[in-house]
Amino acid sequence: MQANVVKNAPFTRMNPFPGKILKNIDLNGEGSNKETRHLEISLEGSGLSYVPGDALGIYPENDPELVAALIDLMKWDADAPVAINKDGETLPLKEALTKHFDITNLSRKIVQEAANFTESADLKGLVEDAAQLREYLNGRDLLDLLQDFGPWSASAEDITALLRRMTPRLYSIASSIDAHPNEVHLTIGAVRYTAHGRERKGVCSVQCAERVNEGDTLPVFVQPNKMFYLPESKDTDIIMVGPGTGIAPFRSFIEERAVTKAEGKSWLFFGDQHVASDFLYKEELEKYQEDGVLTKLDTAFSRDTDQKVYVQHKMLENGKEIFEWLDNGAYFYVCGDRLYMAKDVNDALITIIEQEGKMSREDAEAYLENLSKEGRYQRDVY
Template structure:
């Protein structure tokens, strides 16, 4: 078979059959003294047949935290070697391995609590399940260990409890590299999630696995997920404006690398923000090199903890409102990636403010203008 034929063959690897990608590099992007930990991870796709375009996502299938699994086994006094069924095909695995690799343990659904209540005589649990509002509040921020330790003893076998759990879902991350710039590799930018809730430290399943237990030379199961709604313009002559604070920088690193390789004629403007410039300016050196080389026309940064008055990416947009609107009028594409809860809403509203002010439009006209951009595919969001 010739090489040209190989390239036409679709990859055998997918969501249902992930590829074991070797870890080439895993480093912390934040400086000493930062309150954050953001991992830059480089994985090999050699031999997978997988490829991607800027804007696509990588699915990662994580393992659970071994400490969490050990705590569940201890609380339930279960034998780790007990065989349990893990799927509809009646495949079995030792309990410990099943809990590590196959089941979601950190999210509690109302359904799991309701079904578990049938295996307990605990009055408090019966009352909880009877009250929809209380049940909803209970499941928020709690996990399977909370449920099992708070409402025992249980009249159920390990097999019956495991049967209530849902399958471990993969985690999707915006790809932080261009395939053209890094053939045979894929890069990720992942913020480690750790927080206290209900008296215990909680850890993001995949992000903390990547931060604490994924070493160079290890392999991790991955697949490529296309993202049809977040792509570079078809013409490289179009200008692009990218707003990506924190790990929202990921797809824009991919965009910038791609445009550098293709020597795109269009201009590129990046808004990046985080807490402190000294410790949290992700990819600073690289971005500044791209700016010197001309692949990035303009960088505006906002570091919220560097000043008494907190400054965010939307404040930087406001400061540059005249120029930003001029770029839009010339046909620029506008992209946002990152936090859906606050940042994306603030950026959206700021964009309407800018269009209203600089375009001398009414609020309704400014909103219609932005809707028009969205319909043309010139306003794209990758928010989570």
Template sequence: MQFQVMNSPFTQEQAELLNRLLPSLTEAQKVWLSGYLTATSQSAATAEAPEAPAPLAPEASQAVSEAPPISKEVTILYGSQTGNAQSLAENAGKTLEGKGFEVTVSSMSDFKPKNLKKVENLLIIVSTHGEGEPPDNAISFHEFLHGRRAPKLDDLRFSVLALGDTSYEFFCQTGKEFDQRLQDLGGTRLYDRVDCDLDFDEPAAEWLEGVIAGLNQGQGGSIEATPSATVAAPQAVETNYSRSNPFQAEVLENINLNGRGSNKETRHLELSLEGSGLVYEPGDSLGVYPVNDPALVSELLEELKWNPDETVEVKGENLTLKEALTKNFEITVLSKPLLEKATGFSDNENLNELLAPGNEDKAKEYINGRDLIDLVRDFGPWNASPQEFVSILRKIPARLYSISSSLNAYPDEVHLTIGAVRYEAHGRERNGVCSILCSERLQPGDTVPVYVQNNQNFKLPENPETPIIMVGPGTGIAPFRSFMQEREEIGAEGKSWVFFGEQHFVTDFLYQTEWQNWLSEGVLTKMDVAFSRDTDEKVYVQHRMLENSKELFQWLQEGAVFYVCGDEKKMAHDVHSTLIEIIEKEGGMSREKAEEYLADMQQQKRYQRDVY
């Protein structure tokens, strides 16, 4: 509706101002403004009310008496695999507490489902893991909520913040499932679900603004109505180095851990944290912001026939096109949202056909293993300026690597163990963006932007006497090197057992000397290795677990914590199945009881995974 002098109580000048302002407001801003105006008008009415106010009309009196008071108590539940959802939840809790709310922040695995019926205001912050699956610490709550024992939640107000990655088919699937299920159980949204891609700071901040506005609705001004612009996403306002303000870490060492003749290239990277104030614990990860391969950028620009020195604007900064494509934008991964945006710049009917309803499998097949150069070649000509084209690209995301050092053992340093990714797909050689940067172009003396990603879901036990079992083939061994360094430094006396696997003993036994030293010194109790290409029949870590099933189960019975790090799709899945098989066999249990045993271990944080 357009305001005019004839259809509103405003002057011509006021109407023109409102007509310019309102279309520019977000839904969250409109909701907040509505609540603010209501609160201020109520305050003014109270201040100016006569001593003997006129009685309310019967209908209004009934409405006031029946309006239930809205609780200031807010419960925030998070499901997090790498720590992002937990960080967002904790920061949201602090923000809400600062505005007068009583906040409880909890991991879904620590929350007692029977208490859900008592919750009036619920915020869910959850990531999606693997192929649309809940993160490990959200599994039990997700199963409860979607099971037959889930209660009716007619008095619940809720909102969901979903974290995901648009390059995956089931983008934000877990958040979508929680959102729908809470509605099905009778809950009312106090703010619509927001789905976040890897660059989640701004949408998360907007969601929190909307949530605060929704919570304030009906508070009658009892909660401070602070302008939404003061609400920020986690880490965005921190003064120290963080995900949004990375530290430029100097490369101290860059070593190939594999021997001559190996099919693998694994880089051991040592970085200086001196002067950063960054700290980490064993089990945490390091985020590394890479840049694209200059050769790949040049090939893309040549394909588009654009001038590398042409200027484009990126978040208020003027950069050359080559610089923007090198440092700012993802060009090695395709996603369905990117293809959909690209249709606006292409008259190629094949692209529209690929995205037509019913062709989901074809689109998925096309996206797999292809990059931006493929898209440009396959669906040109393109009717876009360089500025328009880069506007549809996603910000290049950081890569998370499990830290392979202990800060106690190496003060002011952080070590990484990175496998170089090279493969052939669709007639072209392809490279991992960050791994090849580290293996081919990063030299001692160079710097790289980094931040620490805390991961409370993958931690050594508090009691150093607790036994630990570690399964980490390939680069999955990285956090366990950190674990052993830490245990050596603190003099931990608990038993420790590691399972390591790779292709060849001679060329691929990562950190061999260190593991042998820990064994000889008693820091490490037991080590089993599996080198799959050294025997006629391939042997993997799960086979070594089966060979030691009786002793492994005995360790579990003694309270050992079981850790897995590495590839999720194959290795972690096989290890999980093998672990259930061992529990079933050695514990004399049914399959169902063995699964319950492992689920209980997970609930007690005795089964922890860092998988990717």
């Protein structure tokens, strides 16, 4: 996606604002296995605004090393123009691969169509076996495809014509605009892992970690989230469960409640690996607790104990009080990992309702379902 700014037009998903980076720091301490970036971005002159719970969209750029590896492998001309849309608009190949095309995700369709440009029997066999193809697609990118099969009788434009456009990455906003006028803050965990014999990097997260410096700009837009929001009444109690980067929207919630002098109680469950290196926003949170903005703070650091302790375990330890808060009208929020954490927290919450409410599992599930319908159980999971 080209971040061409249309002057005098509102800044939107299709016309992102070039937000200047004011601050980019690593929140993790020495010895951490993680790298979590705190970004502060200027919205000055954008006309953009947001409320706690909203997300910020970023149009990222692909890793220049990955782009160079593709061009080198295929012996393409980096400056050759390639079409980037049906209107015939072109960009030099290197720029198109960097800014416009998604080169890190393969789809069934891309692999099927690529098979037309090679005599590779292996690729043709792969395309005909749905289960094998599905397995191949998992964790592989365009460079894998071009390296694994071939020789290719395809021009750069033949290949780029198969690719999808770069999509923006959405991150929960970690600030209150009332606390930080004309700014938006993000909490981004850098994604790095090894798969299929190669180091892999999250497109946007590692760009922010490695290649975005103070003074640079990122193309951004605000994405409202109508499903994740603070209660209308400032007197309502809130319980927030946000381990790791799931802390982001709750920093926003807490800042907002500090500015608006909300009377409702607030309770945060936070977890990560090590207290010494992974307690994100520790000083801020402890100060909010000291000031009475944050009523309760419970933490779980899984690698600091013989038996791994997670946020759901801390919830179960506090089941009686959690149920009292819920029964008195509290809102319950979860943000973070969809695959494991959110499911475990949901199960723990049902157990708490079942035990403390002295009801059957079925009735406890119905109670939680009702909270959800009332907008009092909200999840922002990914």
